[in-house]
Amino acid sequence: MSDHDVTSLTIAVLGGTGPQGRGLARRFAAAGLEVVLGSRDASRAADAATALAEVGRVRGASNAEAAAAGDVVLVVVPWDGHEELLRSLTEELAGKIVVDCVNPLGFDKQGAYALPVEEGSATQQAAAILTGSTVVGAFHNVSAVLLEDPTVERVDTDVLVLGDDREATDLVQALADVVPGMRGMYGGRLRNAHQVEALTANLISINRRYKAHAGVRVTDV
Amino acid sequence: MSDHDVTSLTIAVLGGTGPQGRGLARRFAAAGLEVVLGSRDASRAADAATALAEVGRVRGASNAEAAAAGDVVLVVVPWDGHEELLRSLTEELAGKIVVDCVNPLGFDKQGAYALPVEEGSATQQAAAILTGSTVVGAFHNVSAVLLEDPTVERVDTDVLVLGDDREATDLVQALADVVPGMRGMYGGRLRNAHQVEALTANLISINRRYKAHAGVRVTDV
Numbered sequence: 295m296s297d298h299d300v301t302s303l304t305i306a307v308l309g310g311t312g313p314q315g316r317g318l319a320r321r322f323a324a325a326g327l328e329v330v331l332g333s334r335d336a337s338r339a340a341d342a343a344t345a346l347a348e349v350g351r352v353r354g355a356s357n358a359e360a361a362a363a364g365d366v367v368l369v370v371v372p373w374d375g376h377e378e379l380l381r382s383l384t385e386e387l388a389g390k391i392v393v394d395c396v397n398p399l400g401f402d403k404q405g406a407y408a409l410p411v412e413e414g415s416a417t418q419q420a421a422a423i424l425t426g427s428t429v430v431g432a433f434h435n436v437s438a439v440l441l442e443d444p445t446v447e448r449v450d451t452d453v454l455v456l457g458d459d460r461e462a463t464d465l466v467q468a469l470a471d472v473v474p475g476m477r478g479m480y481g482g483r484l485r486n487a488h489q490v491e492a493l494t495a496n497l498i499s500i501n502r503r504y505k506a507h508a509g510v511r512v513t514d515v
Numbered sequence: 516m517s518d519h520d521v522t523s524l525t526i527a528v529l530g531g532t533g534p535q536g537r538g539l540a541r542r543f544a545a546a547g548l549e550v551v552l553g554s555r556d557a558s559r560a561a562d563a564a565t566a567l568a569e570v571g572r573v574r575g576a577s578n579a580e581a582a583a584a585g586d587v588v589l590v591v592v593p594w595d596g597h598e599e600l601l602r603s604l605t606e607e608l609a610g611k612i613v614v615d616c617v618n619p620l621g622f623d624k625q626g627a628y629a630l631p632v633e634e635g636s637a638t639q640q641a642a643a644i645l646t647g648s649t650v651v652g653a654f655h656n657v658s659a660v661l662l663e664d665p666t667v668e669r670v671d672t673d674v675l676v677l678g679d680d681r682e683a684t685d686l687v688q689a690l691a692d693v694v695p696g697m698r699g700m701y702g703g704r705l706r707n708a709h710q711v712e713a714l715t716a717n718l719i720s721i722n723r724r725y726k727a728h729a730g731v732r733v734t735d736v
Binding site for chain 1: 625626627628629658661671672675677700701702703704706707709710711713714716717718720721724725727728729730731732733734735736
């Protein structure tokens with residue numbers, strides 16, 4: 295849904311050794327983009343990158359090195375470490391588009407539920423910390439299982455892109471569009487990010503009930 | 516997705532004279548269900564019912580009469596009047612399945628946004644007030660424009676049904692299933708209703724950006 299040429303970009307994935315980070319890295323690498331996986335432990339990131347070597351150009355680094363290397367930086371860390379990590383990287387991330395993909399969820403025996411976030415959402419927390427960056431929210435509702443599965447050729451889902459900067463949301467939509475089956479769609483301003491993050495709890499309930507890897511499509515668009 | 520026979524039910528629609536209420540009434544009446552539109556002003560409800568007479572069995576009543584008449588009672592009132600109305604109808608609604616369809620949203624020049632709700636969501640507020648009823652949340656994300664348009668034969672959307680009572684959520688899923696194109700789907704427990712209500716703000720943003728009447732489909736189910 296956008297004409298941005300994003301294939302020449304380098305994508306950094308902070309927290310890139312978890313399932314969601316690895317899965318997104320796989321898809322962007324397969325689309326020809328250069329990917330730098332970041333982790334607290336650079337050697338773990340290197341191992342994860344090696345596992346993706348046959349897919350495309352993926353290398354591992356520390357989170358700080360990855361943040362510095364990326365043209366666009368995806369944040370895919372656990373919610374627990376979100377605030378601390380971003381506070382440590384304000385310099386590396388200055389001037390860049392930062393795409394927050396984090397879902398603040400709690401889990402108990404009844405399943406997943408949304409955690410309250412003082413700033414309203416993980417994305418708004420990122421925006422409050424990274425005042426020198428342009429923060430966008432996206433890729434919240436995409437199944438890590440599907441992203442990571444090499445036999446899944448198309449990830450048929452819409453990616454709601456939240457943000458207050460049109461150029462940045464357009465670019466992130468274009469980034470989603472490079473993945474076969476995926477469609478980037480503007481989903482509203484940062485103040486409406488919370489419910490998109492939290493909706494992942496509902497998708498987890500749906501997955502449990504229907505034995506699925508649920509995602510979201512928006513109709514009539 | 517359910518085998519409940521719901522076509523013999525009487526559906527009450529509280530706040531049935533607004534676009535969403537009229538639209539849902541139209542679809543259930545068209546599917547052969549008996550519908551009672553409720554309004555603060557019974558004569559306005561009667562007028563709205565008359566306008567739907569050629570669609571099916573629809574009659575108007577006061578909200579209290581409608582609540583008493585319905586086997587299943589949909590709450591489609593503006594958020595402003597939600598708490599007060601439900602407090603006034605606890606007796607009429609006792610023992611019934613009450614389906615809350617209300618989205619607590621605010622609007623300003625930047626569009627729609629989710630309002631905070633002390634109980635967590637409109638649906639949870641209803642459950643806190645209607646302790647003698649079984650409260651379910653559903654039909655939050657369905658376009659009133661499409662529901663009301665007599666030229667729209669299929670309303671192609673999923674209806675996420677939220678609730679803690681399996682029998683009740685199954686029945687409300689079956690209710691959604693009677694509308695051509697619509698699919699009722701379990702969407703999680705009451706504690707995860709907020710984000711489904713709030714997601715309507717994102718759909719309003721999407722409608723504005725893409726000139727659409729957006730709805731939601733869940734993939735892989």
